Amino acid sequence: MRIALIVLRVVAAALVLATLSSTIESNQWWVRIWDFPRVQLLVALVIVGLLAAWRDRAFGRWLAAGCLLAAGWQMWRIYPYTPVARAEVAIGAHADIPADRCFSLLSFNVYQDNRDFKRTAALIDRVDPDILLLMETDLPWTQAMAPQLARYPHRLLAPTDNTYGMILATRLPMTGGRTEIIAEPDTPSMHGTLTAGLPFRLIALHPRPPHPGQDTEERDAEIAIAARRAARERLPVLAIGDFNDVAWSHTSQLFKRIGGYLDPRIGRGPFATFPADYPFLRWPLDHIFITPEFAVRSMAVLENVGSDHLPVHAELCITPGNTGNAAPEAVTREDRRDTQEVLDDYAVDTREEAQD
Structure with a gap:
C-alpha cells in the first residue's frame, strides 16, 4: 500500500x-x-x-x-475543440452555391516508411479529390502514385528521402504553382493560385516537429511567415497540411489570427489524426484552415490505410x-509582437547555425 501511495504521489506531481x-x-x-x-x-x-482524494489520507x-x-x-486550452463550444464555420449542404x-x-x-502503396492508391481512386496533398513522399512513393497523379493536369512534385517530401496535384486550374523552402532547408512547402469559379490561394505546409535536438524556431517561423502572407492576400486563402503542431497550441492559434483564418473543427471536435493506430492517444496535427469566403459542405477524418497519420477529406x-461563418478573431497588438518575436528568434537561430 505504501509503495502504491508513493507511486500515486509521484504520478500526480x-x-x-x-x-x-x-x-x-x-x-x-x-x-x-507538452x-x-x-x-x-x-x-x-x-x-x-x-484516486488521490480517495486513497491518500495524508x-x-x-x-x-x-x-x-x-x-x-x-x-481551458482544448475547450474550443469540443462539441460544447460555439462553432465558427457553418458546415452544411450550401445548395445555393454553383457547382463550379x-x-x-x-x-x-x-x-x-510505409510501403503499402496500394491502400493509398485505392483511397485516392475512391475519394477522387479535386486537390490532393501527399506528405512524406520519397521517390518510391512518387513513382507508385504515378497512375493516380496522371489524372491531374497540375502537379508539384518534391520527393525527398528525409520524410519531408511533398506532392500537390489538382484538376482545378492553377497558376503560379511553386515549391518553396520557407524556413528550414530540405523542408518544402507548396503554393499556388487555384480557381473554382473564383480564384483563391492555396498554402501547403509540413514543417518539422519538436524532438530531442530539434527545437521549434524553424517550425514556428514557417507557420508565422505563411500567416503573414495570408494576411496580405486579397484573395481567399486555404491552408492545409501536417503542421506538426496541435490545433490548440499558441503557434497554431497565432497562425489562425494573423492569417485571418477560421477553423472548421472549432465547436465540433479535434479531428485527431496521429497516431493512427492508437485512437486514445491521437492529436490533431493535420489541418484545414480557411478564410471566411469558403463554405464547408463536409469535413471528415478517414480510415487508416497503413500510415501513422489518418487522411483528412473535405468538401x-x-x-x-454569405457563408454563415463567423468573422475571424481580431489581431491584437500582442499577436503582432509574438509573431515578430518568433521571426526574431528564427533569425538569431539561423545566424548561430551559420557561425557554427
Whole structure:
C-alpha cells in the first residue's frame, strides 16, 4: 500500500509539472512537446486526482486540488475543440452555391516508411479529390502514385528521402504553382493560385516537429511567415497540411489570427489524426484552415490505410456571398509582437547555425 501511495504521489506531481511546463514561453523541444497531449493529460489528471482524494489520507486533498487546477487549465486550452463550444464555420449542404465553385480535397501524410502503396492508391481512386496533398513522399512513393497523379493536369512534385517530401496535384486550374523552402532547408512547402469559379490561394505546409535536438524556431517561423502572407492576400486563402503542431497550441492559434483564418473543427471536435493506430492517444496535427469566403459542405477524418497519420477529406465551396461563418478573431497588438518575436528568434537561430 505504501509503495502504491508513493507511486500515486509521484504520478500526480509529474502530471502537474507537465502542465506547468506547457505554460512556459520557450522554443525548447522539452517544453513545446507538452502542447500535444493535453487531452490525455486532462484525463490522467482527473483520474489521478480522484484516486488521490480517495486513497491518500495524508496528502490526498492537496494532490487532488493540484490535479483539479491543472485539469482546469488543460480543459481551458482544448475547450474550443469540443462539441460544447460555439462553432465558427457553418458546415452544411450550401445548395445555393454553383457547382463550379465547389471542390473536394484530400490531405494525407503517407508515412515515408510505409510501403503499402496500394491502400493509398485505392483511397485516392475512391475519394477522387479535386486537390490532393501527399506528405512524406520519397521517390518510391512518387513513382507508385504515378497512375493516380496522371489524372491531374497540375502537379508539384518534391520527393525527398528525409520524410519531408511533398506532392500537390489538382484538376482545378492553377497558376503560379511553386515549391518553396520557407524556413528550414530540405523542408518544402507548396503554393499556388487555384480557381473554382473564383480564384483563391492555396498554402501547403509540413514543417518539422519538436524532438530531442530539434527545437521549434524553424517550425514556428514557417507557420508565422505563411500567416503573414495570408494576411496580405486579397484573395481567399486555404491552408492545409501536417503542421506538426496541435490545433490548440499558441503557434497554431497565432497562425489562425494573423492569417485571418477560421477553423472548421472549432465547436465540433479535434479531428485527431496521429497516431493512427492508437485512437486514445491521437492529436490533431493535420489541418484545414480557411478564410471566411469558403463554405464547408463536409469535413471528415478517414480510415487508416497503413500510415501513422489518418487522411483528412473535405468538401469546400468558395463564394463572395454569405457563408454563415463567423468573422475571424481580431489581431491584437500582442499577436503582432509574438509573431515578430518568433521571426526574431528564427533569425538569431539561423545566424548561430551559420557561425557554427
